[in-house]
Amino acid sequence: MKRKFRVNRKLLKKSEELLFRVFMILSTTIIIMALLAIIASILIKGVPSLSWSMISETPKGGYYFGKEGGILNAIIGSLYLSTGATLLALVVSLPLALYINIHKMKQKRAVNSIRFILDLLWGIPSIVYGAFGFMLMVYLGLRTSLLAGILTVALFIIPIMVRSMDEVLKTVPKGLIESAFSLGSTKSETAFRIVLRQCIPGLITAVLLSFGRAIGDAAAVLFTAGYTDYIPTSLSQPTATLPLSVFFQLSSPIPEVQNRAYASAVILTIIVLIISITSRAFSMKYQKNKIK
């Protein structure tokens, strides 16, 4: 009697585990399938609309109604905007990340609180940055422009960039920093000449990641960068961007305009994929070259 009970218990345990393993495999498959479905649906819908004129011309007759032309305005605009924002963010992020990890090395509390603030800022949705930027622009009497877009996006990617750099710099062995100090180098020399060199691939990954965020975000530029059919020639002009090119043109009833949206989606996806793959390659290399 007792023996039978034990056997049943074991069977029960085994089948419970089996059931959950099935669920686990299912979940993992769902995630992989979701990714494939996203990429496939974008490619299937978008690749047929890609053509040379699509990527080499600006829209003709208005982006929302004109059937002719392509998305060059959005491609160039997005590159301008994200490059500008990334460079601007870099000017703040790199010194700050170094400062936290080298100058403030001993002040655990200060470092922890700034990380806390950065995490807080990272968590704030980009629409809030966008709304805030817009409010500020109205207050200052500015119009939507490339510059306003760059500033807003830079603000929004700074926490991302600093935190990713911080994660890299954290791993620098204390001994390396100390030996740099003991050779007589100042804190900033240690930071920019020794630590920077040690971490450069990881830092590039951080920059690429932030660039990806900048180019993909729509909510922050919606208010600030505006949208236009033309390629901006100065910082004070509004600019088109790829995410908004998708967003605006997709809602148009005209199929040709919708095609522009799908083409923009493909271009955007490809850019993001390239960024993802290169940054992974960089971080692999980083792990190989790191002095432990």
Next chain:
Amino acid sequence: MINGSKINIEHLNLHIGNKHILKDIHVKIPEKKLTVILGPSGCGKTTLLKSLNRLTDLYPEVKTQGKIFNDNEDILHPKIEITELRKKMGLLAQSPYPLPMSIYDNITYGLRISGRRKKKYLNKRVEYYLRQVSLWEEVKDRLKDPASALSIGQQQRLCLARGLSVDPDIILADEPTSALDPVSSREIEELFLKLKQRYTIVMVTHILRQARRVADYVIFMYLGEIIEHGPAKQIFENPKNPITKSYIKGIYS
């Protein structure tokens, strides 16, 4: 010399990836004695200990050949009921790893897993095993506290009690005192001397003096091989192999 042997290891070879970690281990571990696996760090002592209850399964790329018999059952046989086997061997790790639950639940975990759920029985067992490791008086008023609130020495004794709770025949101890202060180490050693009346104990250590204090039987390992094994007295007083000799004299440690 050996009356009853509890575990027979026959030509055990173990590879991790391309590395040959254990080389042709062939030895018998005596019953109800305290066997010490002695040797410098990184010579495969811990791996040998963990292959005894197949915890080596947890590590990737581990390949084992050979046989380990426990009561005439081949431990390494793939079809063996591994959970039943592991229940026969209590494990004490290098530093204490209490399960993330209360002191009480740490002891009852193994019992409940094998289907014992009666409150009265569990209460009695908890007291019994905590007394076995002389922890009862210290914790009887706070059994529901998280186990992590105990001091590290108390935690290690709790882990020992937890290991005893499933009623094993064998206790496997992997440098059980290496994370402890001298007083707690002493307590663990004394417990082992008491427990070896009833259990077969296999203990890994690289501390020579500890081995001298507690061992009945010694297996001396070096670079993945057994150099010499025999009763403690013989190994410590009259080692045959020159490597053992120099280790005993304190050249390696």
Next chain:
Amino acid sequence: MKAIALPNFKTRRVLRESGSEFWMKCCYILIWTMPIILLTGLIIKSATLFQEKSVLELLFSSKWKPLSGQFGFLPFILSSLWITFLSILIAAPICLLTAIYITQYTKRIVLKIMHPVIDILAGIPSVIYGVWGILIIVPFVAKMASWFNIQSSGYSILSGAIVLSVMIIPFVLNILIEIYRSIPLELSEASLSLGATKWETIKKVLTQKAFPGIISSFGLGVSRAFGETIAVLMVVGNVVQIPRGIFQAGYPLPALIANNYGEMLSIPMYDRALMLAALILFVVVTIFNLGSRYLINYYEKKI
């Protein structure tokens, strides 16, 4: 020659040092003041609304008529809550099961495959998720509604939640994988040597140990989901109403801000109402964000 060059070199060096340190300090202060500036800006801008309306009316009225000056946020708040919690409900089990699977059951290689999958999912822009939602999820949800005999265009709370759940999966999954990987192997060994099976060890020991971390990861997921804008906006329908079912259209807070920025200057008090929406987003997201982080730090010390 050298005697002249040396002090020159020295002063240059000192200048460079103090210059770079000055800039670093500026950046440091900038980050410190950013949240304060953001918060005060939003509060100042939306505060004037409170002079004319009571908080209760703003938060719990469902009348949204900007032209006649009625701003009841209830439909938007409820839509946001519905979508966020549905998405967590979908994402949470998937993430947990996957994290357990790839940290406990599979070989390293699967983790190596999953890492880029997670990275790419995390990197795909919101608007692409939106396009995918329109192409695949919306028709699917419309069909699903028809199984239940419900009329739905597919642009609904459920579509928003499904798209959103896929968006937060990489975020939550990454944290969970880290948590499960950081549990010492010795803990599994201890449980296994007491005769527990692998599944019992995972269920009763590892997940117990990871529990605060798991809750935190879900909390962080909520904070991510609550503020997501474009993707949700594209599939959720954007109808001002109190949602009464998952197949109905909703209108979450971020979508409200994004859709109306154009008109907000032409209608009195509208800009303040939208800033209030941004403020609500800021506060809710920050509470979930910091709460989860606090929880994980608190328990890391305890267990």
